[in-house]
Amino acid sequence: MSRAETLSCKRILKGVRCGRALPGLIFLKSGKCHIVKLILAAYFKMKLSRFTISVPNYPTSEETLLFNTLTQSMVVIGEGLRKTLDKLPLRRNVHPKTCEYLKALQECGIVVGDEVNEDKVLRHWFDQLKYNTSTLEAVILTTYNCNFSCVYCVEQAVKKRMHMTPEVCGRAIEWLQGRLDEINPRRLRVNFYGGEPLLNIPAIKTISRHLNTIAENRGIIFESSIITNGSLLRREVVEDLVQYGLKRVKVTLD
Numbered sequence: 001m002s003r004a005e006t007l008s009c010k011r012i013l014k015g016v017r018c019g020r021a022l023p024g025l026i027f028l029k030s031g032k033c034h035i036v037k038l039i040l041a042a043y044f045k046m047k048l049s050r051f052t053i054s055v056p057n058y059p060t061s062e063e064t065l066l067f068n069t070l071t072q073s074m075v076v077i078g079e080g081l082r083k084t085l086d087k088l089p090l091r092r093n094v095h096p097k098t099c100e101y102l103k104a105l106q107e108c109g110i111v112v113g114d115e116v117n118e119d120k121v122l123r124h125w126f127d128q129l130k131y132n133t134s135t136l137e138a139v140i141l142t143t144y145n146c147n148f149s150c151v152y153c154v155e156q157a158v159k160k161r162m163h164m165t166p167e168v169c170g171r172a173i174e175w176l177q178g179r180l181d182e183i184n185p186r187r188l189r190v191n192f193y194g195g196e197p198l199l200n201i202p203a204i205k206t207i208s209r210h211l212n213t214i215a216e217n218r219g220i221i222f223e224s225s226i227i228t229n230g231s232l233l234r235r236e237v238v239e240d241l242v243q244y245g246l247k248r249v250k251v252t253l254d
Helices: 009-015 079-086 096-108 118-131 166-183 197-218 235-242
Strands: 006-008 016-018 026-030 033-037 046-048 052-056 063-068 074-078 111-113 135-141 187-193 221-228 246-251
Touching: 063 079, 074 079, 074 096, 079 096, 096 111, 135 166, 166 187, 166 197, 187 197, 197 221, 197 235, 235 246
Parallel strands: 135 187, 187 221, 221 246
Antiparallel strands: 006 033, 016 074, 026 033, 046 111, 052 063, 063 074
């Protein structure tokens, strides 16, 4: 590997701090340090993704937070790289170091090739969700109620003290079992939502326990996730649900 093809992790993280692993980057071990092999291009025609949201002066006054709503990538960049992004698309020879940073941002989906039709990318993403039968995914609202009163809440009009009853839990399980018979997926994924879903923990436990058993009997994978404000999140709750397939908890910053 030539010197021009390698870039230390420290150098890349100095310009780009990414919230998840970058697909397509090959991490190799050389002695005590890890290096990243990047295929560098001397000529870049890129543009900022239409799905990238920019939050200037965050987390510091000299940094900018970038978030891509399609890839879910979160990146913090410095002022120099931000100025480069403001000039996109670049249609001239670019400094090799800038190429490296742009390549990393492209792997995150923050920037895309100038020729990329993002409308088609989005349609393809929806088609995968619509026609891919390898995974059956459902969103279950355990309650309309919430213990917060955020002024910006989009659910103010429907917020009320209405919980999912044991009877409705049973009907939801029965409906999902019917869908499993119809499409015969390899994976069943359930997202618990609300309101604040943890206001109705019994419903989450009942549904998770039954669906986990159904999945085991069918020889498929069951996994669940929870979107919560975090106020009722307790270690014992998580430990209890993990044994029934809980894989992810997304905590909203309210």
